[in-house]
Amino acid sequence: MRLLPGSLDHVRERNESAWLMPPHPGTNHQLRHDMRRFEDDDEVDLVIVGCGAGGSTLMQRLARLGWRIVALDAGPFWEPERDWVSDEAGSHHLYWNDPRVIAGSDPVPLGSNNSGRGVGGSMVHYAGYTPRFHPSDFRTYSQDGVGADWPFAYEDLRPYYQDIEEELPVAGEDWPWGDPHSYPHSPHPVGGNGEIFLEGARKVGITAKVGPVAISNGRFGNRPHCIYRGFCLQGCKVDAKASPLITHIPDALAHGAEVRADSMVTRVGVDDRTGRATGVHYVRRGRERFQRARMVAVAGYSIETPRLLLNSATERWPNGLCNDHDLVGRYVMVQGAPQTAGRFDREIRMYKAPPPEVSSEQFYETDPKAPYQRGFSIQTVSPLPITWSEHVIAQGHWGASLREYMSDYVHWACFGALCEFLPRPENRVTLDEEKDRHGMPIAHFSYSQGENDQQLLQAAQQKMEEILHAAGADETMTIQRFAHLVGGARMAATEDKGVVSGDCQSFAIPNLYLTDGSVLPTQGSANPALTIMAIAARAASRLARGARGGPPR
Amino acid sequence: MNQKLPLQDPNARGRFPGFDTASQAEYWDMATKAVVAERLGMPPNIRFFTREEEATANALCDQLLDQQEDPRVPVVHLIDARLAEKQYDGWHYEDMPEDAEAWKQSLAALDQDSREAWSRPFHECDLGEQRGVIQAIVDRGSGEWHGMIAKRVWSLWTRYACSAFYSHPWAWDEIGFPGPAFPRGYKNIGVDKLEPFEVRDAKPVDPTRIGDADRGKS
Numbered sequence: 001m002r003l004l005p006g007s008l009d010h011v012r013e014r015n016e017s018a019w020l021m022p023p024h025p026g027t028n029h030q031l032r033h034d035m036r037r038f039e040d041d042d043e044v045d046l047v048i049v050g051c052g053a054g055g056s057t058l059m060q061r062l063a064r065l066g067w068r069i070v071a072l073d074a075g076p077f078w079e080p081e082r083d084w085v086s087d088e089a090g091s092h093h094l095y096w097n098d099p100r101v102i103a104g105s106d107p108v109p110l111g112s113n114n115s116g117r118g119v120g121g122s123m124v125h126y127a128g129y130t131p132r133f134h135p136s137d138f139r140t141y142s143q144d145g146v147g148a149d150w151p152f153a154y155e156d157l158r159p160y161y162q163d164i165e166e167e168l169p170v171a172g173e174d175w176p177w178g179d180p181h182s183y184p185h186s187p188h189p190v191g192g193n194g195e196i197f198l199e200g201a202r203k204v205g206i207t208a209k210v211g212p213v214a215i216s217n218g219r220f221g222n223r224p225h226c227i228y229r230g231f232c233l234q235g236c237k238v239d240a241k242a243s244p245l246i247t248h249i250p251d252a253l254a255h256g257a258e259v260r261a262d263s264m265v266t267r268v269g270v271d272d273r274t275g276r277a278t279g280v281h282y283v284r285r286g287r288e289r290f291q292r293a294r295m296v297a298v299a300g301y302s303i304e305t306p307r308l309l310l311n312s313a314t315e316r317w318p319n320g321l322c323n324d325h326d327l328v329g330r331y332v333m334v335q336g337a338p339q340t341a342g343r344f345d346r347e348i349r350m351y352k353a354p355p356p357e358v359s360s361e362q363f364y365e366t367d368p369k370a371p372y373q374r375g376f377s378i379q380t381v382s383p384l385p386i387t388w389s390e391h392v393i394a395q396g397h398w399g400a401s402l403r404e405y406m407s408d409y410v411h412w413a414c415f416g417a418l419c420e421f422l423p424r425p426e427n428r429v430t431l432d433e434e435k436d437r438h439g440m441p442i443a444h445f446s447y448s449q450g451e452n453d454q455q456l457l458q459a460a461q462q463k464m465e466e467i468l469h470a471a472g473a474d475e476t477m478t479i480q481r482f483a484h485l486v487g488g489a490r491m492a493a494t495e496d497k498g499v500v501s502g503d504c505q506s507f508a509i510p511n512l513y514l515t516d517g518s519v520l521p522t523q524g525s526a527n528p529a530l531t532i533m534a535i536a537a538r539a540a541s542r543l544a545r546g547a548r549g550g551p552p553r
Numbered sequence: 554m555n556q557k558l559p560l561q562d563p564n565a566r567g568r569f570p571g572f573d574t575a576s577q578a579e580y581w582d583m584a585t586k587a588v589v590a591e592r593l594g595m596p597p598n599i600r601f602f603t604r605e606e607e608a609t610a611n612a613l614c615d616q617l618l619d620q621q622e623d624p625r626v627p628v629v630h631l632i633d634a635r636l637a638e639k640q641y642d643g644w645h646y647e648d649m650p651e652d653a654e655a656w657k658q659s660l661a662a663l664d665q666d667s668r669e670a671w672s673r674p675f676h677e678c679d680l681g682e683q684r685g686v687i688q689a690i691v692d693r694g695s696g697e698w699h700g701m702i703a704k705r706v707w708s709l710w711t712r713y714a715c716s717a718f719y720s721h722p723w724a725w726d727e728i729g730f731p732g733p734a735f736p737r738g739y740k741n742i743g744v745d746k747l748e749p750f751e752v753r754d755a756k757p758v759d760p761t762r763i764g765d766a767d768r769g770k771s
């Protein structure tokens with residue numbers, strides 16, 4: 001049963017963030033001003049590297065239980081009203097723009113297409129889709145003979161999915177796929193792009209549903225309603241779209257955690273003698289510093305987490321921390337994300353309303369009749385003009401024909417697929433010879449597709465074309481893209497198969513945890529942020545319950 | 554602020570009569586207004602490109618975006634500023650140098666191609682000759698071009714050029730996009746629904762359904 005908006009008041013008892021926001025778009029400056037501040041020499045209970053999806057969730061959960069926590073982030077502690085703009089080119093600073101090298105037979109462009117920098121992490125500029133993974137995702141190896149099995153099952157994650165869905169909160173129709181469930185907020189009205197998706201899908205007999213999006217539909221705490229302005233990928237100035245900056249960090253601060261922004265962690269400190277982590281080396285305002293801690297959690301995204309472990313090598317771990325089995329940096333995954341657009345004489349104006357509107361998971365599972373394993377999902381995406389120009393350029397237009405095609409922008413509807421590319425050990429992050437301004441080797445990321453991956457791309461494009469044509473499109477165009485990097489330090493049942501356990505504890509160093517997207521063994525064809533948060537929430541609860549010795553004191 | 558881009562193509566020109574995004578600036582928040590106002594103001598001085606590179610880059614970008622007359626969006630100034638400030642995109646291909654160096658090398662290579670084909674620097678070639686030199690690079694696709702993969706150079710040029718051009722309110726006027734939308738938002742969403750400040754397309758028929766004779770071809 002779907003609850004009415006406003007009936008989420010019980011969430012306040014476990015996460016007060018939405019009530020700690022001011023009653024208008026903006027920042028609770030008092031809360032930040034009053035934030036507790038630790039000394040480098042204080043041996044805190046936990047230091048977290050990265051305040052993104054995984055790091056912030058872990059911080060909020062454990063701060064509530066009285067843990068003394070410092071969370072460092074390389075980027076700024078955003079003040080959305082001042083730092084974010086309702087403009088595409090002006091949002092370049094939201095991304096991780098430090099240099100990285102890309103290679104392989106299918107190199108994956110990073111930056112704006114992949115990761116963020118600053119408190120809130122990549123969810124600051126993520127689109128806002130928050131689907132769950134399907135139960136089959138947790139056992140693709142035993143079920144379909146591809147990918148890997150997780151060290152736990154879907155059912156183990158279900159309660160954490162439910163909690164996080166309420167805390168964001170997620171809006172959408174009753175969900176018929178995977179483990180059928182409903183959402184705390186009712187579905188949003190859809191714009192032109194969503195209408196076309198629903199219309200085309202109905203005509204070809206594909207089930208499509210509105211949602212699931214982490215955008216409040218109605219007031220949630222003090223957070224306002226979405227104003228359908230379409231700039232979700234540029235950071236939501238309205239505070240309608242969820243990111244940890246507004247969904248978990250306020251509550252963590254209110255419970256005595258410190259967020260230390262503009263702090264780039266360069267090494268995890270480890271005592272070779274005891275085999276335990278001792279804290280982290282970081283650079284702030286040009287000065288090298290060391291924060292002592294009883295426990296370290298790294299949550300820096302699938303590129304930065306492996307990079308940091310590899311760069312923290314010691315005599316005991318000469319190939320990088322936790323890397324005795326040569327698994328750190330391996331099995332990094334991206335979803336194949338072709339985007340297909342269709343042209344209508346009607347005006348679609350896809351820049352209105354949030355880009356995430358409607359999706360279908362009808363092709364998510366392995367189809368025994370298809371030549372490939374696993375599947376894909378289809379969603380609305382609504383590129384703004386600069387991104388849209390890439391679509392037009394990709395068709396070979398330039399000069400006058402580029403300008404002419406671009407002047408046709410209001411007539412196009414655009415969908416994106418997420419294809420479950422399979423994990424491969426050679427798709428990996430290593431350290432490059434090139435160094436960044438801190439003297440730290442930059443990440444080198446190599447990616448190549450397999451045959452199954454390519455078959456999925458074609459199948460997905462075909463379905464998107466079908467839907468668009470059924471809705472009346474007379475012309476389509478497709479661009480090949482990638483989305484959602486995960487993996488690189490995957491979890492597994494045993495240390496020869498993975499870097500961390502199902503509780504996110506590294507096998508090698510008992511007080512070193514990894515709590516971000518890098519622990520995912522497979523990726524499904526769902527957007528990952530909700531799952532990353534749920535995994536971090538689960539890890540926190542296992543830590544708190546003492547499954548691994550309990551809180552440090 | 555009522556300048557319009559002189560778009561050559563007969564189909565695209567004037568699709569959104571009277572549409573003027575900058576006239577709505579009073580409805581934008583301060584932070585956004587500031588970044589957009591900067592684009593409408595005096596362009597930053599050239600700091601990164603040498604004079605020769607600037608000439609080549611201007612001729613190249615005029616071609617890529619079909620800006621052969623004033624007023625122009627000062628695309629090269631905006632690219633130069635990004636390169637001078639190392640505002641790259643956060644990655645580069647293993648077989649390509651960082652963006653700034655890649656721009657320098659590729660502009661020099663472009664010039665070299667025109668000197669070989671027409672015995673003149675690229676910016677002194679006529680427009681047809683320039684188009685030929687550019688199309689030859691596009692046609693190489695995944696093949697090599699002066700030690701780089703052609704399509705990666707193409708992606709570098711078009712990414713920077715289009716980011717600059719389609720960030721400009723004049724370009725938004727031309728495509729019917731209203732630009733910033735905070736704090737006003739949109740109230741009429743859905744197919745064929747307009748806000749009072751949006752303008753309906755005066756030429757809604759698919760350009761590909763119009764005979765080639767009626768349209769400019771590049």
Ligand SMILES: Cc1cc2nc3c(=O)[nH]c(=O)nc-3n(C[C@H](O)[C@H](O)[C@H](O)COP(=O)(O)OP(=O)(O)OC[C@H]3O[C@@H](n4cnc5c(N)ncnc54)[C@H](O)[C@@H]3O)c2cc1C
Pocket residue numbers: 049050051052053054055072073074075112113114115116117118119120121122123125126127128129130233263264265266299300301302304305308356484485515516517518527528529530532
């Ligand atoms: C354009 C775009 C659209 C997306 N859309 C969706 C979507 O609709 N739905 C969805 O589920 N996902 C989406 N994603 C992906 C999603 O945002 C990420 O998968 C998710 O946020 C990753 O979580 P994380 O915890 O692994 O890392 P992040 O959230 O990226 O957090 C990592 C943090 O660590 C910090 N950091 C890194 N290294 C260091 C260091 N050495 N020292 C200090 N700090 C460090 C970074 O600054 C960053 O804040 C999208 C991503 C992009 C780029």
Ligand code: SF4
Pocket residue numbers: 215225226227228229230231232233235236237238239240241353354355
């Ligand atoms: S469309 Fe809604 S959720 Fe997206 S940025 Fe605008 S107000 Fe925020």
